[in-house]
Amino acid sequence: MPIISPHSDNPLVDGRQSDRAMMVRRGVQRLFSDLRLSMVPELSLASGRRADLVALNPAGEIWIVEIKSSIEDFRCDSKWPDYRSHCDRLFFATHAGVPTEIFPQECGLIIADTWSGHMVREAPEHRLAATTRKAMLLRFARAAADRLLLAELAAG
Numbered sequence: 001m002p003i004i005s006p007h008s009d010n011p012l013v014d015g016r017q018s019d020r021a022m023m024v025r026r027g028v029q030r031l032f033s034d035l036r037l038s039m040v041p042e043l044s045l046a047s048g049r050r051a052d053l054v055a056l057n058p059a060g061e062i063w064i065v066e067i068k069s070s071i072e073d074f075r076c077d078s079k080w081p082d083y084r085s086h087c088d089r090l091f092f093a094t095h096a097g098v099p100t101e102i103f104p105q106e107c108g109l110i111i112a113d114t115w116s117g118h119m120v121r122e123a124p125e126h127r128l129a130a131t132t133r134k135a136m137l138l139r140f141a142r143a144a145a146d147r148l149l150l151a152e153l154a155a156g
Helices: 019-034 071-075 080-086 130-155
Strands: 038-044 050-056 062-067 089-094 108-112 117-121
Parallel strands (some): 089 108
Antiparallel strands (some): 038 050
16 A cells, blocks of 8 residues: 555545545535534535535424635536535525626525625525435435545544
């Protein structure tokens, strides 16, 4: 086994996330933690897409947050409408350096930095069908449990 590996052992970081995107994610995670939401970052969906952050609120609603770190990041992304079929509420999250008017009004909006986030606009509710909700809850729970096990094994 090599001492140095070009591959990350962290399943939450695959090298595609910029420093800005990670900063936004940390801020959103702190905001959601204050709101008592449970979260799983980088969750693979049944569609084959991967959501930047999936959260579960105390009422059982599933929220997806799509993180955009720049205008270019938003403009070259056409996959975000697909996330709506996997959540009750869809949000965009970005930082203060990105103009908020580029984001669609039919989605929630969060501005975040390293320390926290601010919900600029609530996301409208689009209730999931019961079968989709169950599938998402199972996907969420299995990912969270698998990651906890990996963390415990890595800690020794």
